[in-house]
Amino acid sequence: MPKVLISDALSERAVDIFRERGIEVDYKPGMKADELVSVIGNYDGLAIRSATKVTEAVLEKAGGLKVIGRAGIGVDNVDVPAATKKGVVVMNTPFGNSITTAEHAISMMMALARQIPEANASTHAGKWEKNRFMGVELFGKVLGVIGCGNIGSIVIDRAQGLKMKVIGFDPFLTEERAQDIGIEKVELDELLARADFITLHTPLTDSTRNILNAENIAKTKPGVRIVNCARGGLIDEAALKAALESGHVAGAALDVFEVEPAKENALFGMENVVVTPHLGAATSEAQENVALQVAEQMADYLLTGAISNAVNVASVSAEDAPKLKPYMQLAEYLGSMLGQLTVEGIGQVTVELEGHAATLNSKPILAAALAGLMKPISDSVNMVNAPSFARQRDIAVSLTAHDRDCDYQTLVRVTTTDGSQTRTVAGTLFGGRAPRLVEVRGISMEADFGATMLYVRNRDEPGFIGKLGSTLGEAGINIASFYLGRTEKGGVALSLVDIDGTVEDAVLQRIRALPGVIRAELLTF
Numbered sequence: 001m002p003k004v005l006i007s008d009a010l011s012e013r014a015v016d017i018f019r020e021r022g023i024e025v026d027y028k029p030g031m032k033a034d035e036l037v038s039v040i041g042n043y044d045g046l047a048i049r050s051a052t053k054v055t056e057a058v059l060e061k062a063g064g065l066k067v068i069g070r071a072g073i074g075v076d077n078v079d080v081p082a083a084t085k086k087g088v089v090v091m092n093t094p095f096g097n098s099i100t101t102a103e104h105a106i107s108m109m110m111a112l113a114r115q116i117p118e119a120n121a122s123t124h125a126g127k128w129e130k131n132r133f134m135g136v137e138l139f140g141k142v143l144g145v146i147g148c149g150n151i152g153s154i155v156i157d158r159a160q161g162l163k164m165k166v167i168g169f170d171p172f173l174t175e176e177r178a179q180d181i182g183i184e185k186v187e188l189d190e191l192l193a194r195a196d197f198i199t200l201h202t203p204l205t206d207s208t209r210n211i212l213n214a215e216n217i218a219k220t221k222p223g224v225r226i227v228n229c230a231r232g233g234l235i236d237e238a239a240l241k242a243a244l245e246s247g248h249v250a251g252a253a254l255d256v257f258e259v260e261p262a263k264e265n266a267l268f269g270m271e272n273v274v275v276t277p278h279l280g281a282a283t284s285e286a287q288e289n290v291a292l293q294v295a296e297q298m299a300d301y302l303l304t305g306a307i308s309n310a311v312n313v314a315s316v317s318a319e320d321a322p323k324l325k326p327y328m329q330l331a332e333y334l335g336s337m338l339g340q341l342t343v344e345g346i347g348q349v350t351v352e353l354e355g356h357a358a359t360l361n362s363k364p365i366l367a368a369a370l371a372g373l374m375k376p377i378s379d380s381v382n383m384v385n386a387p388s389f390a391r392q393r394d395i396a397v398s399l400t401a402h403d404r405d406c407d408y409q410t411l412v413r414v415t416t417t418d419g420s421q422t423r424t425v426a427g428t429l430f431g432g433r434a435p436r437l438v439e440v441r442g443i444s445m446e447a448d449f450g451a452t453m454l455y456v457r458n459r460d461e462p463g464f465i466g467k468l469g470s471t472l473g474e475a476g477i478n479i480a481s482f483y484l485g486r487t488e489k490g491g492v493a494l495s496l497v498d499i500d501g502t503v504e505d506a507v508l509q510r511i512r513a514l515p516g517v518i519r520a521e522l523l524t525f
Ligand SMILES: NC(=O)c1ccc[n+]([C@@H]2O[C@H](COP(=O)([O-])OP(=O)(O)OC[C@H]3O[C@@H](n4cnc5c(N)ncnc54)[C@H](O)[C@@H]3O)[C@@H](O)[C@H]2O)c1
Pocket: 072, 073, 074, 075, 094, 097, 098, 101, 146, 147, 148, 149, 150, 151, 152, 169, 170, 171, 172, 173, 201, 202, 203, 204, 205, 207, 208, 229, 230, 231, 255, 256, 278, 279, 280, 281, 282
């Protein structure tokens, strides 16, 4: 039974879902970093919100971890490259809290426009300062939205309902989409110059870090009000403070900060600054959505191999997962066979799919073939990290799904080139499920994959099979199955021998010394 740790405060519905799906779960919100490092090795899955930091140190101890599920959007608290390297799927729930966060941004904008937090505090204090507070209307004002994705688009929709004029900057926004959502697409400088209110809805990346720095803040309209419910780090806080003090920026509403949790911050206590402690996603609806979603997604992956909303590996739908599983097994066996037979570094890998295989989601099949191929290089390689392993090793990878008649109903062929050698193996699924080898280096043969197999290439000469059988027999090695093929009479023959147990090195040397042997290797699957 897979085991999952929930280390942040997720709706307890997530616990119910895991248990209903037959997954053991430990609910330990608020777990300290060192405790996480010491227990993570016991789990197959880790479900988090934003408080848990999944660092390289955590991942180093995460021996059997298969999946990290983020109940929310940003995965900036997860070292995704380290997780990928370790072969751990990282998934998020990209839509579950979008409405809630967009509503928070709108609330913050309104609170800012009407100084509601200060007026609230003053009135509670019995001051009745009716003449102290003078707000501004949103009606007719220009709202500049930086980042027009899921949340930005909902903010745009709500702001249009408030009769604001919305302009947007997003390098990935097409003109068609801008028209669909009813905004004017502008460049950043134009947005800065025209907006009365600016709201940020981008992820924190190298291109968005400090997107509102001193230089860009100086380009904004005097009296602008700024809202950030996306990520700390998008605004240079020191530059914002200076602009608030000079009066160039009339106010700011911030849900996120450069350093979180933030007990102290130079902006705290300023009258024209409204702050909340990263509450963008904090509604019961959003928390229920993301907790349910993350638990379902993680359970799907752990139980069936289906992958949704992963940020570091291709998706596999719940419908596709059972169909793909035997293909991934076949591809891994084929890749593994070639990986074990490769002597020099692999320069190129080609995966070809024919028949039914050509109609499937091909990326997981390719990833499985690469994982098998690179297993001899690294024990930690799996289908999550195999494509990046290949890239790091400058292995050129190509995938072709052939739309042509083939001798088998379904076929996967893997070809590698190392130095001057090109090797091809191909396999099919017997009965639609059981992986079966049908071709090795151009030689047709039908072989099931056994756990330990002897691979012998030799000149096709009479008496060879007898000598091979006797050598194994004398060493007390039992043959489970013997598969044969050859290029042509008197050409090159290939024996694949499924054996019980293993073949000691001394026996392998004796086989290599048999007359006519070109190559003999022990393969494990
Ligand atoms: N405060 C919270 O509690 C809370 C809750 C949910 C999400 N968030 C954050 O909100 C942000 C937006 O989330 P989303 O779901 O809308 O993401 P999204 O991926 O749907 O949208 C992000 C948009 O930013 C755009 N973008 C990327 N680089 C850009 C750049 N250099 N300049 C301008 N635009 C750029 C992208 O094209 C995309 O359209 C994320 O940072 C997310 O982590 C915060």
